[in-house]
Amino acid sequence: MAAHVTNTLPDHWKYVSEGGATIVFSYFGPSNPQFDGTVLRLRKTLATSVEESSFVENTTDGEQDDPMLEFQHKCMERLIPVEHLPRLEPVHIDRTWLESLAALRDAERPEDRRRRDRIDVTRTKGILATDLVGGDWVAVEIKPKWAFLPNPAHLSDATRSIKMQTCRFCMHSAMKARAGDAVPLGYCPLDLFSGDETRIRTAIYGLWAAWDESKGTVNNLKIFVRGRKITRDEASLILSSDVDAAMSTEDIREHFTAALLPLLLDTPVLLTLSKIQRTLDPLDIEGLSHLWRLRETTSPPSTHAALGTDEPRDEPHTAAPIDVSSLVLTSPEPTTSDWIDFLDTYLSETIPQLDHTYPDLDNLRYYLLAYLLSATFKDCSIIVRLERLRPETLAQAVKPEYVTVIDLDPKAMSRLRKWEKLDHEIVTSYAAVADNRKICIDSRG
Ligand SMILES: O=P(O)(O)O[C@@H]1[C@@H](OP(=O)(O)O)[C@H](OP(=O)(O)O)[C@H](O)[C@H](OP(=O)(O)O)[C@H]1OP(=O)(O)O
Ligand SMILES: Nc1ncnc2c1ncn2[C@@H]1O[C@H](COP(=O)(O)OP(=O)(O)OP(=O)(O)O)[C@@H](O)[C@H]1O
Structure with missing residues (x-):
């Protein structure tokens, strides 16, 4: 009840x-x-x-x-x-x-x-x-975002070299920065997901710098003490009450990093999130949108899509827009029972046998649901629980429940059009960046 x-x-x-x-x-x-x-x-x-x-x-x-x-x-x-x-x-x-x-x-x-x-x-x-944030501890909330570089198989000639060099998050941040938003330009999710100590440290520094510069308004890092989100001016609250609160912000950052790093290295959660995101998005939105356009124009549907072949194809932005009557995008939102069926397939032995380079049009519904689910994991957050910091304390023992995943809401099919459009905007905007394009390394790929 x-x-x-x-x-x-x-x-x-x-x-x-x-x-x-x-x-x-x-x-x-x-x-x-x-x-x-x-x-x-x-x-x-x-x-x-x-x-x-x-x-x-x-x-x-x-x-x-x-x-x-x-x-x-x-x-x-x-x-x-x-x-x-x-x-x-x-x-x-x-x-x-x-x-x-x-x-x-x-x-x-x-x-x-x-x-x-x-x-x-x-x-x-x-x-x-x-x-997860209310006790006498420090709760660190990280919204890691996209963990991987896309599978190049379905990228167009116009986007391939750009998308294979810079991750979606870094390109999106660059676009938002140009629009005047506060974004963590020094943070790359591929560092956080790398499993490598030096790179995870870099990721924490990048998140901290954005938290510091934006006065705690960026959504990729939030720090809570006793249930209240703190700002950089209150950074000393993350220290244990018997520690000298006059410590410099840089020193606090070092202690914060020293406490957080072992947990991020030790927890299986980051690897799990990155595997799920990647395996649920094997076509990229470009390949997926090509597949649904084929479904709309193929009657009766052919059993094999032309994806992965040299056949010329329209780019999403030049193709005739699919209006609201699109059979694919207005197909019913998945019910829980659809999700259960989907997961039965995804978690079965069958999926490794799917040829994502030549995706079968009959599997369109599978790929759509997979993309939706991948979007949930691209947008979730983790909350890590740390003891109030004390410089001399030995590394904290990592209990599984100290790293929790939140915000796992399902995404709606109606979002697909937004994602297609946003992807195009992000990559077009990044294509205009002439110098110093970021190089993001996907070490799990
Ligand atoms: O598209 P993105 O990557 O900008 O993600 C959106 C997030 O923006 P972000 O870039 O993380 O600041 C956005 O976050 P904010 O509102 O900016 O904190 C939402 O999480 C949004 O999902 P929903 O509308 O809450 O279901 C997210 O939208 P979906 O992509 O999940 O549709
Ligand atoms: N179980 C929890 N305990 C403590 N705080 C929480 C918990 N769940 C969520 N929060 C806080 O509330 C915020 C909003 O929750 P959540 O991320 O689920 O919302 P959302 O609207 O789905 O987010 P998004 O826009 O990222 O999709 C989180 O960023 C986190 O700070």
Whole structure:
């Protein structure tokens, strides 16, 4: 039976953080076994959206549970060991309670997020999750992003040399930097995922520098102490209370790196994430979009796509745009049962036998679902738990539950068009960079 958050006061939930789709609050009210050590994860809606209930009341229990719950239990737990996942459960909420919470906490939200979106007060269910940042420890949240360079087989002549030299994250960061956004230009995910000590250190420095320069606003590194996201001016809070807090920021960074590095080297989580991302995206969005265009134009579908051959093909941006009636892109969003079937195939012996250089058009649905799932892993975050830092402390013992993966929500099929367009923008923008193009090394490829 789901708990009722409405039995607690909104004042007893403090703002933790938020992403593009959800906002998170942690419980700090009077001791309550249902809520102690938990966070409340709520869906957001566009600031401009009309307030209509977005969820169908079709269960005896009222609104359906957030599909994320079933997705995590039935799908994600097959890919990521449960000790690396937060415990999630449904919880009842209501409009009056949510409106009070929003009124209390809205001022603490970042200005740009507040302009864009707000809590969806029409929901009657939220998610209660293990609070990974709230104890007397330092919680380091890293959003690593894309772990690999693409398979060159399906890249066009115009993009191949660019995409094989610079990773998607670094190209995207360069594009965002030109638009004036604060981005971690010194961080490359391929360093973080390399498994190599020197490169992981470089990645941590890159994340730290961006955190420092952006005053903690970049989303690739967040640092929490006792449940509160800290800024660079508060960096000394990551030190144990008996350590000299007057230490320079550089020294704090060194201690931070010395504590974090062994955990990142030791945990199997980074390797798992990179393997999943790579194996679920063997065609790149270019190859995938070519495959779905073939499906739209081939009738009856041929059994073998022309991918991987020398046959000339339209680039996504020059091909006739697929309108909203596209059979492929409007095909039904996968249900949990579709995801389970997909995972049965993905985790079976069959997949290594698929020839991704000559993908079969009959496997289009497999490749679409694979890409969606890969996108979830390209956008998730990890939270690493460190003891408050003490320079002389020996390396911390690594317990599996000290590295947790969050934000494993499924992505929608309707995103494919956005990803195709964004990919084109990113690579076109990077093609215009004349000097000092970044060279990213994919050591797991
Ligand atoms: O496309 P990207 O790589 O920019 O990723 C988006 C993220 O931007 P980032 O580059 O990490 O700052 C973006 O993050 P922010 O909102 O910028 O913190 C979201 O995670 C978005 O996913 P969703 O809309 O929440 O489902 C992410 O969108 P999807 O790619 O997952 O659709
Ligand atoms: N279990 C948790 N414990 C503590 N904090 C959490 C937990 N889950 C999420 N958070 C915090 O809330 C933020 C938003 O959560 P999450 O990343 O799941 O949202 P999202 O909207 O799906 O993000 P994105 O835009 O990256 O897709 C996280 O970045 C993290 O700081």
